[in-house]
Amino acid sequence: MGDLICISGVTKHYGDDFALRDVNLSVPRGCVTGFVGANGAGKTTTIKAILGLVSIESGSIELFGEPFGMNADGERSRRAKERIGVVFDTCPYVGELSVKMAGRIMAASYSSWDAGRFADYLRRFSLDPKKKVKDLSRGMGMKLQLACALAHDPELLILDEATAGLDPLARDEILDMLRDYMKDERRGILMSSHITTDLEKIADTVACIDNGRIVFDMEKDLITDMAGIGRCRAADYERVLASGRYAPGELRVMRNAYGVDLLVADRFAFAQQFPEIACDKASIEDYMQLVLKGDIR
Numbered sequence: 001m002g003d004l005i006c007i008s009g010v011t012k013h014y015g016d017d018f019a020l021r022d023v024n025l026s027v028p029r030g031c032v033t034g035f036v037g038a039n040g041a042g043k044t045t046t047i048k049a050i051l052g053l054v055s056i057e058s059g060s061i062e063l064f065g066e067p068f069g070m071n072a073d074g075e076r077s078r079r080a081k082e083r084i085g086v087v088f089d090t091c092p093y094v095g096e097l098s099v100k101m102a103g104r105i106m107a108a109s110y111s112s113w114d115a116g117r118f119a120d121y122l123r124r125f126s127l128d129p130k131k132k133v134k135d136l137s138r139g140m141g142m143k144l145q146l147a148c149a150l151a152h153d154p155e156l157l158i159l160d161e162a163t164a165g166l167d168p169l170a171r172d173e174i175l176d177m178l179r180d181y182m183k184d185e186r187r188g189i190l191m192s193s194h195i196t197t198d199l200e201k202i203a204d205t206v207a208c209i210d211n212g213r214i215v216f217d218m219e220k221d222l223i224t225d226m227a228g229i230g231r232c233r234a235a236d237y238e239r240v241l242a243s244g245r246y247a248p249g250e251l252r253v254m255r256n257a258y259g260v261d262l263l264v265a266d267r268f269a270f271a272q273q274f275p276e277i278a279c280d281k282a283s284i285e286d287y288m289q290l291v292l293k294g295d296i297r
Ligand SMILES: Nc1ncnc2c1ncn2[C@@H]1O[C@H](COP(=O)(O)OP(=O)(O)OP(=O)(O)O)[C@@H](O)[C@H]1O
Pocket: 014, 015, 017, 018, 037, 038, 039, 040, 041, 042, 043, 044, 045, 046
């Protein structure tokens, strides 16, 4: 069905301090792409580049199969923006506005704005239309952004830390709403988050950025169903290395007080060959930690 987002070879420098380097990332229709990485790794910069909010030095950005970005044709950009809903980690509306007025201002930007749909989301989220933006809790502010992002029925949602600072119940409520949104398979979501357990619940693929480079981009199930963490004592570890089962560079290794943790791509194959070594399912957090901080063996 084609990609909603496809960026390739994107490079962007912020002086000498930071750069996105050759970033490739895609969000196919029907897919929720989780975007992870440490603080300052480049998630927001990538998202801003996708949205044409920062210029890039090289590479290409396509939204809905057409070129997009700061230099794209104005009319084409405007049409693409109509098809996108965006939520950032801080509520962007002026504090003195009421919830209802914030919606009215957003309505002016979208020809497909549906006031009834906006009112439905306010009800669903228990948001009082008369309440001022400055008096909303963080969770309420995020829900208002989501209501605004969804009221024009976008095909693509871009969420930058949209569940940060929310309690588990509020996060689950938002994840439920995103699942509803994804019932239409023409849609897709790019969702950056430090809360990797949220991504375990909803993402189809997970891309990880580190110091401006994509270090992995893969189906989530390959992490959470297939990959494993072998919990080795020193002697176990030596036996795994000596077995010749793993090619040089294939394993990620992290030493701890109890022995050595090994990241393996296929925990079933590992368990078959080394049944005496405990091998746990990997979480996205385990996987990131071993890929980003582990030694390569
Ligand atoms: N306008 C800017 N000018 C200069 N440097 C910037 C600018 N915006 C961001 N940076 C730097 O770029 C790097 C990447 O920042 P970015 O916000 O993309 O990271 P992030 O992965 O979203 O981090 P976090 O998880 O903390 O939100 C950081 O070192 C940041 O300080």
